[in-house]
Amino acid sequence: MAYTELEQETIQFLSRLVQCVSLSGEEQLVASLVEEKCKSLDYDEVRRDDLGNVIATRRGALPGASILYDSHMDTVTVANPEQWSHAPWGGEITGGKIWGRGASDTKGSLAAMVMALGAIPRNELPGVVHVIGTVGEEIIEGASLARALATLKPDGVIIGEPTDCRLAIGQKGRARMDFIAYGRAAHTANPEEGENPIDKTALMLQRIRQTPQKQDPIFGAAVIEPLLISSLPNPSTSTIPFECRISYDRRLLLGETPQTLLAEYRSLFPDLTGWQINMHQASFQTYTGLELSVPDFHPAWLMDENSPFVQLGVQAIQSAGIAPQTYVVPYCTNGSASAGELGLPTIIFGPSTIRMAHAVDEHIEIEELLRSLHGFISLGKTMGKFLSP
Numbered sequence: 001m002a003y004t005e006l007e008q009e010t011i012q013f014l015s016r017l018v019q020c021v022s023l024s025g026e027e028q029l030v031a032s033l034v035e036e037k038c039k040s041l042d043y044d045e046v047r048r049d050d051l052g053n054v055i056a057t058r059r060g061a062l063p064g065a066s067i068l069y070d071s072h073m074d075t076v077t078v079a080n081p082e083q084w085s086h087a088p089w090g091g092e093i094t095g096g097k098i099w100g101r102g103a104s105d106t107k108g109s110l111a112a113m114v115m116a117l118g119a120i121p122r123n124e125l126p127g128v129v130h131v132i133g134t135v136g137e138e139i140i141e142g143a144s145l146a147r148a149l150a151t152l153k154p155d156g157v158i159i160g161e162p163t164d165c166r167l168a169i170g171q172k173g174r175a176r177m178d179f180i181a182y183g184r185a186a187h188t189a190n191p192e193e194g195e196n197p198i199d200k201t202a203l204m205l206q207r208i209r210q211t212p213q214k215q216d217p218i219f220g221a222a223v224i225e226p227l228l229i230s231s232l233p234n235p236s237t238s239t240i241p242f243e244c245r246i247s248y249d250r251r252l253l254l255g256e257t258p259q260t261l262l263a264e265y266r267s268l269f270p271d272l273t274g275w276q277i278n279m280h281q282a283s284f285q286t287y288t289g290l291e292l293s294v295p296d297f298h299p300a301w302l303m304d305e306n307s308p309f310v311q312l313g314v315q316a317i318q319s320a321g322i323a324p325q326t327y328v329v330p331y332c333t334n335g336s337a338s339a340g341e342l343g344l345p346t347i348i349f350g351p352s353t354i355r356m357a358h359a360v361d362e363h364i365e366i367e368e369l370l371r372s373l374h375g376f377i378s379l380g381k382t383m384g385k386f387l388s389p
């Protein structure tokens with residue numbers, strides 16, 4: 001199959017992006033590559049903010065709105081390279097696929113949007129586009145994008161995440177909560193002198209398991225799963241702990257807030273004393289040396305299917321020859337900041353499937369990458385026609 005020059009360059013760019021290891025908080029290599037690529041394309045301005053996000057801005061010759069395209073530059077790590085059949089950081093191009101960590105989540109989206117928005121002829125480009133490669137999404141969704149939104153103030157946002165080139169018009173949210181049980185320390189030789197909080201923790205864990213999960217016809221279940229159990233003192237030798245903590249990951253439905261969430265779980269243990277439930281505070285150290293610390297709460301959101309922004313998106317991908325399917329993604333994205341917190345018109349669009357994200361042998365189909373490239377070109381030519389009310 002013969003590729004155009006733009007397609008060829010997109011494939012090579014993604015392969016190089018994958019070769020730049022960019023764990024959360026260590027995105028400097030990939031940031032330099034994105035910056036260098038944007039400078040070689042027809043962007044008006046390429047810069048980095050204090051968090052290390054790369055922001056490329058391009059002004060079209062046609063009047064229009066300001067639209068921000070976001071993909072995160074960080075990836076999760078590779079815990080088990082021996083299980084991979086291709087080098088996890090190799091960016092190998094073979095069998096119609098590009099292989100490696102981040103190829104789908106979300107360097108494929110990043111490569112396609114950088115190339116697409118830089119390539120649209122200026123006289124076909126309405127408004128202003130900002131393409132941003134964000135840091136730290138895998139640690140705190142939305143936090144680094146929120147910083148950029150505050151200064152760029154776009155009229156609408158497009159998040160690049162693997163949607164199989166469908167248009168996602170909403171997402172589940174995510175929160176992390178800490179359930180803390182208190183006891184009294186004592187020598188384990190005399191347990192009657194103390195009170196072991198691990199027993200209380202076990203009760204809480206069991207009760208949460210037995211409580212039916214809330215269901216929503218669009219969003220599905222309000223899944224809650226324990227992530228981590230720890231106790232203090234740590235390390236402990238022959239000492240009954242005085243504190244035990246379980247961290248839970250809870251997937252959020254539309255309308256849930258920190259207050260509703262805490263109230264829901266605090267009502268589960270009226271018969272127990274000596275415990276509390278808190279929203280976890282997430283912190284993240286950027287490669288530029290800044291410390292971001294925010295409550296680990298990232299709301300769900302849903303756009304009206306008939307809203308002008310969604311309708312323009314549908315029109316755009318349709319004219320790129322992509323079936324205009326809309327749906328709601330079951331995972332959390334930077335859209336929690338743009339749509340969930342700021343109420344900005346937001347859609348999610350990108351190549352490949354979420355099943356590839358964080359997986360062994362992560363890869364992306366080249367055909368799928370190129371489908372999104374043409375999708376982003378069409379979005380770029382179309383979304384700037386959006387006029388905020």
Ligand SMILES: [Zn+2]
Pocket residue numbers: 076105138357358
């Ligand atoms: Zn991810």
